[in-house]
Amino acid sequence: MALESFIQLWTHRYKKYTHIFTAHALGYKARLYFKNVKSRLAKNQKLIAIVRTEHFGDIIAAEPISRYVRSLYPDAHIVWFTKPAYQCLVECNPAINEVFTEFCVTQRDVLFKGNVFDEIFELQFRNNNHCPTCNVFIENPVAERRNINIFNYFDYGNLLEVFAQTGDLIPPKTAFPGDDQPRLYLQDAQRHKVDSLNLPERFVVLHCRSNYAPKDWPSERWEQLVAWLAETYDYEIVEVGQESCLNVSTQSFRNLCGKLTILETAEVIRRASLFIGLDSGPSHLGNATGTFGIILMGSLNNFPDYNPYSGGYGRQENAVFVRQLGVPCRELTFEFVQDKVEQVMSKLEIA
Incomplete structure (x- = not known):
């Protein structure tokens, strides 16, 4: 040796x-x-x-x-x-x-x-x-x-x-018997940090990369979505997450990836007009903070159709799932996603 x-x-x-x-x-x-x-x-x-x-x-x-x-x-x-x-x-x-x-x-x-x-x-x-x-x-x-x-x-x-x-808290394949809305307990430290970012009153948060590649949507389609949002709507677009996967030059786009803690990210999402993301950690932040979500989902391993969320996102009272039965997230076309986002944005504009 x-x-x-x-x-x-x-x-x-x-x-x-x-x-x-x-x-x-x-x-x-x-x-x-x-x-x-x-x-x-x-x-x-x-x-x-x-x-x-x-x-x-x-x-x-x-x-x-x-x-x-x-x-x-x-x-x-x-x-x-x-x-x-x-x-x-x-x-x-x-x-x-x-x-x-x-x-x-x-x-x-x-x-x-x-x-x-x-x-x-x-x-x-x-x-x-x-x-x-x-x-x-x-x-x-x-x-x-x-x-x-x-x-x-x-x-x-x-x-x-x-x-x-x-955890043996409920019988097999039964609904959760208590309040099923997840909560976060944000503190002044997170609020002060996000105050210092000087975010606009109207902005959309994006999360574009999960920790599991089969859940992801291609970067070039996210870039198309950013370009279309910037051209069509008067909202700043803020990306959150650990690391950006986008190459974007529009002035209305802001990259906060890697600059925030989990709870600071939650506070940013809480203040947003809309969250657009994947089946990933930040989408659970959106559910817990009450921000309306557009969640890009697809078939996943052995699950052609699944729902990870409880509460407002789980019942789709406060979220829209963008998916097609049996189709992986990466195969969702830009036009299909754009149409779903446009439907939600039109309601935001009216509101």
């Missing part, structure tokens, strides 16, 4: 085993911490865990579960488990007492094996319970028993209904 390969091998092993050791140590530390939390609770007060660690659109979709669990256990100490990047989505939720930002699933596994929590509502299944460094998958027994997995989950309803079923 060449020296360079030898060094790479042992560097990899060092990082892996350091990670595993850290995960176990943090798991035992968290076990002690929550034992202390539980010792300070009243005699009949339950310690409850809600686990939804990713992605940010999924966490927003699952938000009504926090309020539903609170209604079931009004005196409980409720802890939401999430990845650190998404702590902001739940830390100001009044239905939650505490947010636990996990290091990895191994840490959580070690913690839960201590049997500290009285109830654990697992809102995810195998593919969300994986640490690639530890090479560990954590199963959700409820999801296994109900045969809910990455290949069939939309057969069980929208995301909120699926998560409630994997």
Whole structure:
């Protein structure tokens, strides 16, 4: 074995085993911490865990579960488990007492094996319970028993209904029994940041790239849409997201990609006259903030026709789904999308 390969091998092993050791140590530390939390609770007060660690659109979709669990256990100490990047989505939720930002699933596994929590509502299944460094998958027994997995989950309803079923909160394939409108809890920090952007009174927000290519619409058609909107309507066009995929020169277009936090993006969407985007995290921000949405959707893997949303978007009271049965999003023509957008814009103009 060449020296360079030898060094790479042992560097990899060092990082892996350091990670595993850290995960176990943090798991035992968290076990002690929550034992202390539980010792300070009243005699009949339950310690409850809600686990939804990713992605940010999924966490927003699952938000009504926090309020539903609170209604079931009004005196409980409720802890939401999430990845650190998404702590902001739940830390100001009044239905939650505490947010636990996990290091990895191994840490959580070690913690839960201590049997500290009285109830654990697992809102995810195998593919969300994986640490690639530890090479560990954590199963959700409820999801296994109900045969809910990455290949069939939309057969069980929208995301909120699926998560409630994997958490054993509702019977299989039933509607969510509580208020199903997702909410966000925006703070002054986000409002002040967006105030500083000096956005116009009338603007349309676009989100043009998801984290999963089969959900996307080609960039050149987005560019056509921007050009047509700029030429036809007196609205500024604001793009949000992690990274822009557009090459646009019109003066009425503004690129805010990569410049905002998740909640700052939510505040921008909240102030917009209209949101146009994909089945992705920002569309869940639109649903939660109440901005009317035009959502470009297509067939997805095993799901020729699906609806990820609850609330106003899910019932299409506050959104229009732009799709054709069995047609992937990338195959939607510009003319088809343009017609749907024009119908909504004409109503905005009248209003």
